[in-house]
Amino acid sequence: MGGLRPQEYHNSIFEIDLEKLRRMGKRAIILDLDNTLVRWNDPAPTPALLVWLAAVRGHGLKPCIVSNNSGPRVSEFASRAGVPFVCNAAKPRRKGFARAMQQLGVEPHETVVVGDQLFTDILGGNRAGAYTILVVPIDRREFIGTRLVRMIERRVLNHLRRRGLLSPK
Numbered sequence: 582m583g584g585l586r587p588q589e590y591h592n593s594i595f596e597i598d599l600e601k602l603r604r605m606g607k608r609a610i611i612l613d614l615d616n617t618l619v620r621w622n623d624p625a626p627t628p629a630l631l632v633w634l635a636a637v638r639g640h641g642l643k644p645c646i647v648s649n650n651s652g653p654r655v656s657e658f659a660s661r662a663g664v665p666f667v668c669n670a671a672k673p674r675r676k677g678f679a680r681a682m683q684q685l686g687v688e689p690h691e692t693v694v695v696g697d698q699l700f701t702d703i704l705g706g707n708r709a710g711a712y713t714i715l716v717v718p719i720d721r722r723e724f725i726g727t728r729l730v731r732m733i734e735r736r737v738l739n740h741l742r743r744r745g746l747l748s749p750k
Contacts, residue, residue, distance in 0.1 A: 609681075
């Protein structure tokens with residue numbers, strides 16, 4: 582289960598200690614889009630998210646959205662948020678993460694991956710050699726395929742909790 586275990590677990594992106602990440606030598610933060618940054622399919626960043634992204638940059642971290650979503654959805658959102666992006670990433674494959682790291686000019690050990698799903702964001706981030714942070718999904722509404730995977734994910738999360746390997750910080 583090591584590939585599915587995040588290094589940190591938080592209720593939301595707003596609980597992530599950006600200063601700690603900077604002290605750890607992290608230089609980039611790869612972000613999932615739906616149910617990590619905003620509710621599923623929301624077209625625009627919230628004011629709170631824009632403030633948080635400014636704080637990310639203020640701590641010397643370069644943000645980038647990596648999403649399995651299609652180009653128009655991701656590019657429009659990323660444009661509004663003022664961040665680079667990789668769409669159609671096919672997470673958990675490494676390729677999308679590698680493209681993001683190349684865009685940002687960073688190595689895996691300098692990279693953080695943040696997302697709400699174990700089987701895409703955390704597994705993919707771990708496979709890519711990044712530091713991974715799992716967040717609780719913002720909303721229960723999501724793509725039908727994701728809802729099916731969540732049933733399995735809940736079992737894995739419960740297993741990790743029982744073994745003391747996962748608890749919100």
